[in-house]
Amino acid sequence: PPAPTPGSIYNGGPPVNVDKFLIGGKGKFYWVIANDPYLSTPNNQIFRKRIHERTTKLTKALGESGEAATIQDRIDAILKALYNDPDALFMVVQDIYMTETARDAHLILPAAGWGEANDTSINCNSRLLRLYEKFMDPPGEAKPDWEIFKLVGEEIAKLYRAAKQNDVAAKFEFGKNWKTDEDVFLAGAQEFKDNQVSEEDEATLEAENYKGVTYAFLKQKGQEGIRTPVRRDPKTKNLVGTLRRYTSKFGTADGKFKWYATDDWEGYPAEVAKYLEGTKAKEYPFWVTTGRIQHLWQSTYHDRHLPEREIANPLPYAEINPDDAKKLNIKSGDLIEIYNEEGNAIYMAYVTDAVKPGTIFMVMYHWRGTSNSLVSGYTDPKTTIPWYKGTRANIRKVGNPPAFIQLTASTIQQNKFS
Known part of the structure; x- marks a missing residue:
């Protein structure tokens, strides 16, 4: 439904509620990444039972079809079962541990944890961007999340190219130039605005803008890090962090703060x-x-x-x-x-x-x-x-x-x- 609140971040209404979408029997593929919805999802008892029911339908169908001789035979059996039973669900879990949700998954993608890959994070309190360097290899076949995304994307792209749908295939080749953790970090920076602005104009930048920051820069900063949004000072060309936001103006068209009243109270939801x-x-x-x-x-x-x-x-x-x-x-x-x-x-x-x-x-x-x-x-x-x-x-x-x-x-x- 449309969102009448002027300050809503959703133009035209909120996105699909994935939980209710899945409980309602919609969707065929559910990819859970670094999350345990069997514990964290609202209305959890209903959600957990329903997803278990849907994934079990596929598991049972695969068991009745016999052991697959090849990977392609297994793929064909999965697709056949999913199309024969509209309620069946294929679930993938990508995580560092076998979670409650993973017990019902058909495919486990082991991911690298902290210290097993170079990682960057921005503290939500002070917007502090820092680098956490890798100090050990991930166990077994575990890979960093970005590498898993890249590999899956490449396989999907191959299928679309084989079907002569090159325009669609290109969308899944987002990681073709990714070779290292830093490649992904730098690619993410390209999504931000040009940050060569004055201190007075920091309000126009996205909260997490780190354009121009590299791993070498973060290594030099150490635990001190740098606060986002990061600016490239127009005069000195140096990268500068933002200690406090909106000291000169706000990030609106006229630079003034906008206050939106809430909608009228409509009572408690039916639930x-x-x-x-x-x-x-x-x-x-x-x-x-x-x-x-x-x-x-x-x-x-x-x-x-x-x-x-x-x-x-x-x-x-x-x-x-x-x-x-x-x-x-x-x-x-x-x-x-x-x-x-x-x-x-x-x-x-x-x-x-x-x-x-x-x-x-x-x-x-x-x-x-x-x-x-x-x-x-x-x-x-x-x-x-x-x-x-x-x-x-x-x-x-x-x-x-x-x-x-x-x-x-x-x-x-x-x-x-x-």
């Missing part, structure tokens, strides 16, 4: 409103908010393999106010089930006044459970931001603290807020 009406308001009395924790990074793809992290965080936990815990006869360390109409999850209770009565906080990602199983699939149509923190649920106690939790995990409240 959330259902919990606020009638008997459901009593059935699911707790507001649920979710988030990351300092001890576990993102979807725990790496931290779960670190013994000190695993034994200190053996289960995902949920913070419950002492007043609510007392009413439900729940103590810190108890196993609880948190549930609503979207899904459920088994968590460890952590009693703390860090949350208000009537609210629970759930750790978002853990290999033994994800709060996203309880989150609806609603995504704001104007911003495409999912409602990770807007749902309601109920709680039931399912058991006392397991012995392994008591041995390694602390449930002592660290801070008191009331």
Whole structure:
């Protein structure tokens, strides 16, 4: 649908919601790169079951067709199964570990991790661009992401050229000149505007503009790095970072700040409103908010393999106010089930006044459970931001603290807020 908000970044409305697209039985090929949607996707329990169902249909069909004698025979069998069953799905996972999602994949593309390839990153807080140099080779057949993209693109281009569709083939030869990590880095810089502008005109540049920066330059800078957008000073011709943005003007046509009001409140989305009406308001009395924790990074793809992290965080936990815990006869360390109409999850209770009565906080990602199983699939149509923190649920106690939790995990409240 069109986005009426004047400040919307989407002209003509947001892009396709991939999750709902796939759940709805659309698409034949799903390529997951450096992500674990079986943990991170909203409405996770539904999404996980649906993708498993679709990929299993293809797996089963391939098993019934017998063992392929050649790679081409396998390709033909896959295409036949995909066309015979409109709901079948071929899934590829490209990652550094075997994630939950990878267990249902038909093809695994092992990728190089940090330190196994030269890498650049821009810090989101200070826009600091730095180079992280390779110090070891990737294991086995693992390759840097850019090299995987290049190889796949080249194979697709060959097929289009064989079909005399040279114009389409050219689109997939984006990496034909890539030989090194730096080649990719420099090619990316060509997507930015000319950055030879004065300090007063830095507002006209893209936030990540690093045109003119090379690996040699970044090596010289070391950990100091350089803040984007990077300018080439018109007078000195030197590359200069931007400490603070918009000190002279804003990046608008007249250089002035533009303020857009929000659209009128239209009420809660149906997926959330259902919990606020009638008997459901009593059935699911707790507001649920979710988030990351300092001890576990993102979807725990790496931290779960670190013994000190695993034994200190053996289960995902949920913070419950002492007043609510007392009413439900729940103590810190108890196993609880948190549930609503979207899904459920088994968590460890952590009693703390860090949350208000009537609210629970759930750790978002853990290999033994994800709060996203309880989150609806609603995504704001104007911003495409999912409602990770807007749902309601109920709680039931399912058991006392397991012995392994008591041995390694602390449930002592660290801070008191009331």
